[in-house]
Amino acid sequence: MAKQKKKGQAGQAKNYITRTQAVRKLQISLPDFRRLCIFKGIYPREPRNIKKASKSATHSTTFYYTKDIQYLLHEPLLQKFREQNALSKKIARSLGRNEVQDAVRLEKYAMPKIKLDHIVRERYPTFVDALRDLDDALSLLFLFANLPSTSAVPAKVIARCQRLCHEFEHYLITTHSLRKSFLSIKGIYYQATIQGQDIMWLVPYKFVQRITQDVDYRIMGTFVEFYCTLLGFVNYRLYTSIGLVYPPKFDVASDERGAELSAFTLEGHRVAGAIEQKEDEQKTLTNGDGQVQNSETLQAQINKIAQEADVEDDTKQDEVPEEQADSGTIDTFVPAAPEGDTLPQPDLSGDEAGTLFSNFTFFISREAPRHPIEFLLRAFGCKRIGWDPVLGDGAFTHDETDPRITHQVVDRPALAQALPAVQGQETPNDQKLQVVKPGYIIPGRVYVQPQWIWDCVNEGKLLRTDLYAPGATLPPHLSPWIRPTSGQYDPRATLEEQEPAGEADEDAGDDEAEGEVSASEGEDEEDESGEEDEAVDAGDMDVAGSEDESAEEEVDGFSGFDDAEDASDVSSDLDDEAQHQKELEAEASGRPVPVAHSKEEARKAKAIKARQTAQSKKEEEIERQKMMMSNKKRKLFEKMQHSNNKRDSEAEKLRAKRRKLEKAGKTKA
Structure with a gap:
């Protein structure tokens, strides 16, 4: 007879252990157990079947791998935790006896230090x-x-x-x-x-x-x-x-x-080694004359080493490898088709990033965030950065009127006034700084908002500064890690680049239709009241057209079996007669005369109708193709089609919103 397995000694009950059992097994407190697990990178686990993993009658919520807890039994930090707990008891005992100095001494000198x-x-x-x-x-x-x-x-x-x-x-x-x-x-x-x-x-x-x-x-x-x-x-x-x-x-x-x-x-290691050698020799010297002479020679050697190190760094930066000089910049990926996805472009190299702002001298105004701007500018090659004295120490210059400054980062309204006579301000170092009042600019300097620095860094090149002038509406600041795919709305691109053919005409037609509907609501009410009055005046008399007139209309409406040109001429004549009839009826009823549509509007309407016909044919073709698919493939295709339609509708709404904003901006201008 085979040996029977006991409950709780195999399977999930053996592979998992509860937190209470783990704390008892390690013989430490719960806060120390949490610290130890964080240090070692051990986290709770969720078993597949909680009832099988739990050995107790009560429901346990936190489980760990048994092997992880077994691994913690040999951790040296357990002994440190136990020593800390023992020392904490001694400190509590000293405080209970009112021996404050002993408690402070134990906490300051006897507390074991934990190294990770x-x-x-x-x-x-x-x-x-x-x-x-x-x-x-x-x-x-x-x-x-x-x-x-x-x-x-x-x-x-x-x-x-x-x-x-x-x-x-x-x-x-x-x-x-x-x-x-x-x-x-x-x-x-x-x-x-x-x-x-x-x-x-x-x-x-x-x-x-x-x-x-x-x-x-x-x-x-x-x-x-x-x-x-x-x-x-x-x-x-x-x-x-x-x-x-x-x-x-x-x-x-x-x-x-x-x-x-x-x-x-x-x-660097060379300069630091020379300085340490100098300090050691100064400690061993005892003669005053020899000490002064040795210190000067050592200082000369240190200066020589530092100059050589600087020269080597400059030469390394100036020298360009032949392969890099031949290849030029990093190659970019261009999509093979206009409908293709935009491929992620390679990042900048360290040399290109180090020369982005290297030729400029920046000044950070007091309202701009200094630390992130300074970090970005220094990381991309800028060596000379000044800021207002209020922002702290360590600037290249605190003088806002320094002629070496080429760019100034401001976050203020539009600056339009020229700089008047500046005033001096006393500083703690007895230096007079030139103070520029708010609202004034210094000629010959470029003023930009902080977003210009971030956008230049993300694009890897210097952008136009007039788009980021003080008081200007800034371009959209988008995440550099999200690249728009085909069909999505791209705020960086223009509407002409991403909108389908004829979308602007359809949107304009919808806007005009809405305007006509809103304008004709009041006219319809007046027409109804006018028709009621005419009906009262006419009594039982028939005001409709006679049979002869209707027969004439039927005869005129028949185009016959002539050529296409004759048909188009007849249709144009009919349109003119219909327009003339509408004008007569509107004049008789007192309504405003409707304006005939121009040839451009007729062409747009014809193009819209042609696109709608092509779209309907495309949908019919897709439906025929779906009939030939299996159920699994058809459902998958419908899901894909639904997500694509949702994406296209969202992009269309955003483009329509942008089109209205641009149109409103043009009308204001």
């Missing part, structure tokens, strides 16, 4: 794996970098997130790895390409953030703790790969004055 280095190496065995998982890390760290400090979010965590994010931005600026950006309601989306991996993250706007109580910041703080370690590893690897020292020098005083990106100083 080994977990980062376990979860990301290769550097490419870390880059692929960097989207969520950057989004969360940039979010915490913009939060205000509270008891749930300490100031140290915010400062650490800000520093790591700025270090990552400096790498993107140095390597020109940033590719696209988009302004949305949620925030600013960025996309960078690092070692062939596309990384996208979201940065919130710098508004006043409200800390709500319905968010568990302990869980988010656990993710932030792990992501800070991960981003530190990634930044170190990225900096060392391009020959920079990590971490870069950070000026705390400059950061407190609002320098942000300018508070960091990047150094």
